[in-house]
Amino acid sequence: MESQMLRYTLDKLDKLDYTKVCNKKVDPKFELGAVLRYFDNEVPILFNNVKGYDMDLIGGLYGSRNIFYDLMDTEKENRIHKIIDAIANPKEVKRVKDGPIKENIIKKNIDIIKLLPIPTSHEKDSSSFITAGMLIVKDPETKDIHMAVRRFQINSKTNISTLISGASPHLRELIKKSEEKNRPIECAVVLGYDAEYLIASQISSSKYGLDKHMVYSALKGEPLEVVKCHSVDIEVPAYCEIVLEGEIVPNKKVVEGPFGELMGYYGEVAPNPVMEIKTIMHRNNPIFQHAFPCREEHLSNGLIREAEVYSSLCNVVDVEDVNITVGGGCRLHAIISINKKNEGDGKSTILSALGSSKDIKHVVIVDKDVDIYSYKDVEFALASRVQAGEDVVIIKNCLGSGLEASHVYKGLSDKMGIDATKPLNETSFERAIIPEYENIDISNYF
Ligand SMILES: Cc1cc2nc3c(=O)[nH]c(=O)nc-3n(C[C@H](O)[C@H](O)[C@H](O)COP(=O)(O)O)c2cc1C
Secondary structure, eight states: OTTSSHHHHHHHHHHTTOOEEEOSOBOTBTHHHHHHHHTTTOSOEEESOBTTOSSEEEESTTOOHHHHHHHTTOOTTTHHHHHHHHHHSOOOOEEOSOOGGGGEEEOSSOOHHHHSOOOBOSTTOSSOEEOSOEEEEEOTTTOOEEEEEOOEEEOSSSEEEEOOOTTOHHHHHHHHHHHHTTOOEEEEEEESOOHHHHHHHTSOHHHHOOOHHHHHHHHHTSOOEEEEOSSSSOEEETTOSEEEEEEEEEEEEEEEOOOBOGGGSBOOOEEEEEEEEEEEEEOSSOEEEOOOTTTGGGHHHHHHHHHHHHHHHHTTSOEEEEEEOTTTTTTSEEEEEEOOOSTTHHHHHHHHHHHSOTTOOEEEEEETTSOTTOHHHHHHHHHHHOOHHHHEEEEEEEOOOTTOHHHHHHSSEEEEEEEOOOOTTOGGGOOOOOTTGGGOOGGGGO
16 A cells, blocks of 8 residues: 555655755765764655665654654554554454565575665674664464564675574574574565554564564554565565565574664674575665664664553553653663552552563653653652652662663663652642643743
8 A cells, every 4th residue: 555664654754844855975884874863863864865876765764752653643642552452453464466565576696785775884883784674584384473673784795694682582482493403484674664564563572472564554554565575475565665585594693793782882793693685676766774773763662662561550550651761772761650549659660660671770750740751850850759768769680681781791780760759648749830821822922
């Protein structure tokens, strides 16, 4: 459907006046990333003059909450419910025979280095990396689909390495089993997708075991149109931009990294599985999709985690909203507002939130009159509603996030929660207000 994937997204972003166009010749090595980084990856930028390439590149697409809300036809207040509803009620996809992705099929003389404007982002990165590639793998026995964004180090014209983190135990297990049987695994890498596809991809398989294409259909409110790949038995969105088809080679690993990672540190350098590319499909005039590593684009992952924390708190307290912050890598920090009804609600929220994921390291709990997206407001609550001796909870030596440098250094993480809610029925916490402040139209005064 024309309403699916990147082209539709670009039209919509254009109409909403979000996109910047860069006509200047830009080097994909460092310079392009520097331009994206300047805008904190919160502004979509279409580069139509990438040095050495005819292909356009879009970056900075999904780094802003407001862009996500607009693209997904939702708003701050409803986004969590929309995601939970789609996870609970996935919908069928529509299988079609053909689609724009099949406009060009390359089977011979494949050379991704010449074809695709793949950027190198940081000084010590080992190579150029495809950072927004959606890896789709089909389990040859169960036929289950594994689909998630992974990064790909470029090794040669046809060979790329992929990182499968410890947060994806099912796919790791599948690769291990295939290696024991010395059997390759068919796979595809999809580029040029929309916000719903990215959000669906960030759902954790170990938590839900869902078909993420079906979650997409539910999120989008229409069935995802998929076509079969040309050379592998895998379905991909009919309207995406580029698909790399091939197989994960058994028992062949290539050292991957260094790579400027989440939180801006270089991650582990290790031998990782490789994919051999057999076929490339692309639309006419394809647009290459890039995500500047590795902070702001992880917002999609944070949006899913907000829904997960919200759900785990629902049975405990009257939870208002959850902000998994960008400064905490969209994984490590949560600010949570509650409608406090009992004196123990703040501490109970701390326990449930810290226990909901090994990645969450620090949480701050506030009352619902505090804006959890305003650091000024959160600091106001910390300054005026917290007594450290009573309101700070520290749990030492927990399992933490493998993507967090101080945890990697120590092997364990201390977790901390701050209960910044005010006591119930205590008049000294009454906030001074200006009557009718919200209704003032300031333009009448000047
Ligand atoms: C831009 C971006 C890049 C990512 N890169 C990787 C990666 O290289 N390796 C990885 O295992 N996960 C990566 N992730 C996280 C996974 O996509 C995410 O954890 C997903 O939910 C895993 O799905 P699974 O539980 O089905 O395996 C990335 C996420 C984003 C948004």
